[in-house]
Amino acid sequence: MLRWMCKSKIHRLTITGSELGYEGSVSVDRDLLEAADIAPYEMVQIYNLHNGARFETYAIPAPKSSGEVCLNGAAARLGMIGDKIILVATAFVEDKDIASFVPRVIFVDEKNRPVKKGVSK
Secondary structure, three states: OEEEEEEEEEEEEEOOEEEOOOOOEEEEEHHHHHHOOOOOOOEEEEEEOOOOOEEEEEEEEEOOOOOOEEEEHHHHHHOOOOOEEEEEEEEEEEHHHHHHOOOEEEEEOOOOOEEEEEOOO
16 A cells, blocks of 8 residues: 655745746745755645645755745735745655655745754654
């Protein structure tokens, strides 16, 4: 059996931009995507801690060390600059691999700089 698991999480990002006219996605500082093992164009879920919105889109890299987190396209309607969000990527994991499976969790400061890495266990 396959189980749908949290593969990566970036916790408490601050939205820094909003581009309604863009075709869609969320732009995230490339350093953060790499730290969280999220590939360009990988599907992600976003949970807005300010308004409760939960939605899916795909991640695209923003410039390294920029701290950028920009909601693009329709997603721009679901959060405002300054809102805190959680960004999650998931994966299907075989039952036999569950015991050794460890998600990658990144915590950030107010400027979206990594402060520590963690695991959910």
